[in-house]
Amino acid sequence: MKLYAYCVSEDGGKPVDKELVTGVGGSSVRWLKADELIVAVSDVDGDTIAITRENVLAHERVVRKVLEYTTPLPFRFGTLVTEARLQSYLQAQQAALQSKLLLVDGCVEMGVKIIWQAHSTNKESLSEEVSANSRVGEQLIEGAGSAFLMAKRQEVMGEKILADRAKEIASWLNERITASIRKDHTSVRPDEKLVLTAAHLVERSRLEQYRRTLKQACSERPELHFLTSGPWPPYSFVNVELEFKTQFGVS
Amino acid sequence: MSSPFDKVMEGADGEGFEESDLSLLETLDHVLSKGLVIAGEITISVADIDLIFVGLNVLVSSVEKAHEVLRERELAARTGARATLAASTPKKQPEGE
Numbered sequence: 001m002k003l004y005a006y007c008v009s010e011d012g013g014k015p016v017d018k019e020l021v022t023g024v025g026g027s028s029v030r031w032l033k034a035d036e037l038i039v040a041v042s043d044v045d046g047d048t049i050a051i052t053r054e055n056v057l058a059h060e061r062v063v064r065k066v067l068e069y070t071t072p073l074p075f076r077f078g079t080l081v082t083e084a085r086l087q088s089y090l091q092a093q094q095a096a097l098q099s100k101l102l103l104v105d106g107c108v109e110m111g112v113k114i115i116w117q118a119h120s121t122n123k124e125s126l127s128e129e130v131s132a133n134s135r136v137g138e139q140l141i142e143g144a145g146s147a148f149l150m151a152k153r154q155e156v157m158g159e160k161i162l163a164d165r166a167k168e169i170a171s172w173l174n175e176r177i178t179a180s181i182r183k184d185h186t187s188v189r190p191d192e193k194l195v196l197t198a199a200h201l202v203e204r205s206r207l208e209q210y211r212r213t214l215k216q217a218c219s220e221r222p223e224l225h226f227l228t229s230g231p232w233p234p235y236s237f238v239n240v241e242l243e244f245k246t247q248f249g250v251s
Numbered sequence: 252m253s254s255p256f257d258k259v260m261e262g263a264d265g266e267g268f269e270e271s272d273l274s275l276l277e278t279l280d281h282v283l284s285k286g287l288v289i290a291g292e293i294t295i296s297v298a299d300i301d302l303i304f305v306g307l308n309v310l311v312s313s314v315e316k317a318h319e320v321l322r323e324r325e326l327a328a329r330t331g332a333r334a335t336l337a338a339s340t341p342k343k344q345p346e347g348e
Binding site: 005008051053056057059060073074075076077079081085086089111189229232233235236238239 | 285322
């Protein structure tokens with residue numbers, strides 16, 4: 001028997017209503033206490049959790065239920081652990097977890113994805129822009145090698161133009177909403193469709209202000225699509241020491 | 252469960268997805284690639300096949316996250332290779348010595 005861990009929060013939060021919340025695999029959810037922290041867990045047979053629509057939604061449902069009362073730190077889907085291991089983790093990471101809980105206290109996460117208009121990043125328009133910028137389009141291209149290098153140059157410069165545009169948009173968005181958020185996590189890796197992905201940590205009391213500000217910002221840039229989601233538990237703001245990158249040796 | 256999409260902003264057509272599809276995709280993106288991780292304690296399965304990456308703490312990530320890591324690894328490898336090459340290239344001896 002192992003424990004499936006959903007989220008951790010400060011002791012003192014109201015308990016999950018067992019009648020209303022069902023965990024992964026139809027299991028019931030209970031609180032496990034560890035010093036000043038409590039963890040929402042289910043008792044689960046077996047050593048693995050299947051990625052199914054039901055299980056993923058059950059995980060999210062439990063964390064979302066806790067979010068109604070307090071702002072927890074959610075575990076990643078599939079965290080299956082012995083009670084001894086979980087207690088050990090909580091003791092070892094207690095200070096870091098409490099620090100993170102303080103950071104997200106009273107907040108929710110809001111997501112924003114910005115998408116280019118379909119016609120703004122197609123190859124023809126970028127190619128035209130590259131040619132206009134460098135005036136190389138006026139030069140006579142002779143031979144397959146020159147044509148290849150020309151195409152390669154346009155490809156590289158096209159990527160740079162996209163990156164510059166995306167950075168400008170990220171900077172603009174941040175300027176607009178910075179007064180409405182506590183913290184942000186913006187990822188600018190533009191491609192032909194996506195401009196950026198941002199997660200905003202927003203205080204619950206300022207949620208309406210955030211929405212209004214974002215809507216106003218959207219109207220300023222009709223050339224972009226904005227896809228917003230939330231409120232979420234603060235998934236993007238909780239990693240404690242075990243960032244994905246560090247697991248692969250990337251500093 | 253209520254939808255995590257409290258609003259899809261005007262102009263976002265979702266590339267033809269239904270809101271429920273987008274909602275599930277966003278949920279997957281959040282619960283599979285973000286959140287607290289206890290080292291070595293995630294084991295999941297897809298279609299009854301266990302996925303175990305020994306020694307790694309993250310077993311499943313979004314495509315976006317994977318791209319990020321791969322790009323950074325590539326950049327780190329390039330930077331490292333340049334540094335190694337620079338260090339191993341013998342300096343030219345001044346002529347006449």
